[in-house]
Amino acid sequence: MGDWLRYLTTERRGSAHTIEAYGRDLRQFLAFLAEHLGALPDLAALAQLGPRDFRAYQARRRTGGQGASSAARGLSSLRGFFRYLDRKGLVHNATALATRAPKRPHGVPRPLTQAAALNTIEEAGALADEAWIAARDEAVLTLLYGCGLRIAEALSLRRAAAPLRDMLRIVGKGNKERVVPVLPQVAARIEAYLRLCPHALPKDGPLFIGEKGGPLSPRVVQRNLERLRGALGLPDDATPHALRHSFATHLLGAGGDLRTIQELLGHASLTTTQRYTEVDTARLLAAYEDAHPRARRGE
DSSP states (O other), X not given: OHHHHHHHHHTSOOOHHHHHHHHHHHHHHHHHHHHHHSSOOOXXXXXXXXXXXXXXXHHHHHHTTOOHHHHHHHHHHHHHHHHHHHHTTSOOOHHHHHOOOOOOOOOOOXXXXXXXXXXXXXXXXXXXXXXXXXXXXXXXXXXXXXXXXXXXXXXXXBGGGOSOOSEEEEEOGGGOEEEEEOOHXXXXXXXXXXXXXXXXXXXXXXXXXXXXXXXOOHHHHHHHHHHHHHHHTOOTTOOHHXXXXXXXXXXXXXXXXXXXXXXXXXXXXXXXXXXXXXXXXHHHHHHHHHHOHHHHHTO
């Protein structure tokens, strides 16, 4: 297992989060096989696993409360592991290579309204005891909403990226690079944070830091949003990622085309971006039902 994880790290350049998740998936699978087969499997046992064994593993995961997304990623991890063994000439198992995850339920992004997104950013600083932390929290949320970034992308920025110019280069999922435009409001918030920050920030260090000077944890941002939800009466799905959804949905509602939004979000497939058209359609139908006289009368 160690060789495979090192391969993912060095040759596939997987992120630390991805490597950790794949390692966890494989450990869970091997633990299941140790119980299922009565002993920890060797390479020969892995080669002889059949459809019933993989179905039993999937059934065990379902009874353990695993969601469809986690199940899909788990089976993707196993296929990657068996492909690695196959290329190395160690194990060939056609069943493992052909195993597919159950179809994921179709989900629709849940953005905030424009007013709620802006209010969330404005109120983010009210939770902090120190001015520089308030400015930092406002800057992070402005970046998520103003540029449509994932939280990991925002927190991976280096100090050398600031002051932000008109365009910002982002390294996203799978180490894929994209360029996003920077609104003046985003750059101004980050500059305000840097002016107040009491810590020396080396150019090659993180742009956003925690209270004690280390890299800012995503959990801190998530926890702040949880507190804001209660204070502002926001729904439970008002998370940092909801600001990214809001960015895309509001762009689409203002006339942005899907291809451009796809590039800005860094989606590999246009299909993923097309989910936002469903959000906009739902918004239009809600507006119709609220405003149209026949809809109000139920005619």
